[in-house]
Amino acid sequence: MKILFLSDNFPPEGNAPATRLYEHATRWVRAGHEVTVVTCAPNFPEGKLFSGYRNHWRRVEQIDGIRVVRVKTYITANEGFLKRTLDYMSFMLMGFVMGLFERRPDVVVATSPQFFCAIGGWALSVAKWRPFVFELRDLWPASIMAVGAMKKSLAIRLLEKIELFLYRRANAIVSVTESFREDLVSRGVPREKIHVVINGVDLDRYEPRSRDAELEREFGLAGKFVAGYMGTHGMAHALPKVLEAAEQLLHREDIAFFFAGSGAERGRVEQIVTERGLHNVRLIARQPKEAMPALWSLCDVSIVPLRDNPVFATVIPSKIFESMGMGVPILMSLPEGEATGIVRATGSGVCVPPEDPAAMAAEIARLAAQPQSVEGLRQQAWSSAAAFSRDTLAERMLTVLSEVRTR
The missing domain is CATH 3.40.50.2000 (Glycogen Phosphorylase B;)
Structure with missing residues (x-):
């Protein structure tokens, strides 16, 4: 199976979205699947390029068997709503455009917490006539209001409409919690299209050890x-x-x-x-x-x-x-x-x-x-x-992708 995955975080960034995708993708590659990740130059969360990287229009590299396509984006620190929104939207646009040049996949996946990335993934799936899977890592924009970054407003209502549009257009949704699934069902999203694959741990890397x-x-x-x-x-x-x-x-x-x-x-x-x-x-x-x-x-x-x-x-x-x-x-x-x-x-x-x-x-x-x-x-x-082994969870998500491909 050929998997095309959009995520604006990927190693060497070490946050939760980057880690989850990398640990899943390496296991999918080992199982014989082709994985291409469209992402940006690593800069999270300081908004500064990691050593050895530049903000190129397009750069391709191989990381542990994963084909990684890095695209040019507006880079800013993980603070300030307007600048971060520009960052997100630039990746949405560039991820979509550069994704058009990739070989036709069997399935397109895009991840949140911010769903501008998911908009790019959905648009790419339409352009390539392939199913779209939305990996739901956060209830955005609800979480924006929860931290006080924005209050209920016309902008928030618009974001909520886009959010529901993406849930309905996705062929499948992979939620990281049962609570997210229940929230979506309460808002009219069919339960049968929502699959829960929670986060986990790479037990090849993490194990008890004496204090360094x-x-x-x-x-x-x-x-x-x-x-x-x-x-x-x-x-x-x-x-x-x-x-x-x-x-x-x-x-x-x-x-x-x-x-x-x-x-x-x-x-x-x-x-x-x-x-x-x-x-x-x-x-x-x-x-x-x-x-x-x-x-x-x-x-x-x-x-x-x-x-x-x-x-x-x-x-x-x-x-x-x-x-x-x-x-x-x-x-x-x-x-x-x-x-x-x-x-x-x-x-x-x-x-x-x-x-x-x-x-x-x-x-x-x-x-x-x-x-x-x-x-x-x-x-x-x-x-x-x-x-909570990542081996088991990666296999569970792969099953969802395989089922979507064959429908």
Whole structure:
């Protein structure tokens, strides 16, 4: 089968959409399928080109058997609604135009969270007379309103109409959560066209390991209980509240917080740490994907926060699966929903109310004082990871693509 996939994120970018697509595509290639990914020059989330790349009109490369076509786009940092919209629209246009020059595929797939990419994928499927699969990673534009970037307006209503248009035009929708499927069904999208393939973990890369001694020395973490946050520092993640929890634990010399990543809120995080003298917080910039297992090894618990908004009860942060793969217990701080249900059902971590620094600080202090409890959570996290293996999930999505092709 020949798969043409549009995504504006792809390695060496290391965010969740890029990782999911890469880990699925490599497995599809190993199974004998041809995969072409149309994407842009890597720049997320700082809006700066990665070393070795230029914003060419078109550049083709091979990454682990995947044919990667990078197209020229308007590049900006992951902040500011207008600039990001221009970024998204430029990829929609260029992805469609350059996709026209690709060999006719058996199926065209495009991914969200922003659906301008999906518009390009749908248009390309029409031009090539091929079925279109919409991979739904976020309820956009609902998530825009949830983080306060926009309020209900004529523009939002227009975006919602485009959103429903794409759901109806797609031959199949691959949702990353059951909650997303239920939301679409409630809005009139036929249940039978929606398939759920949640995020998972590459167990070839992530597995329990001893704390990296060199990094432990570099960041002064020896003898400390480390609460880590790994990933995008975005508007949705309520990181100032996590820093309030860190401030409440300043008196605990045995506890440290470790942040790795970048994003729209990174500057604010750095400002808060400096202004409040949070000497118990270590900050490092975004790291390449291959460095992440060593960084995860530093963590005794993985903080997974989101803002206190009902929209975030429907999401499943992908970092919980990497935590499981590394055998790192999860400290979840988001509205009760599908993600908290997974953590509770697997026994892989603990949950506290969202945007509640006092509850988070108290739970971290409790875990630091109860190593046996932490070890039990660690064992549960690791034993649960197999159920979310990327091997199984990639095969599940491939089945959806194959069924769409043969209809």
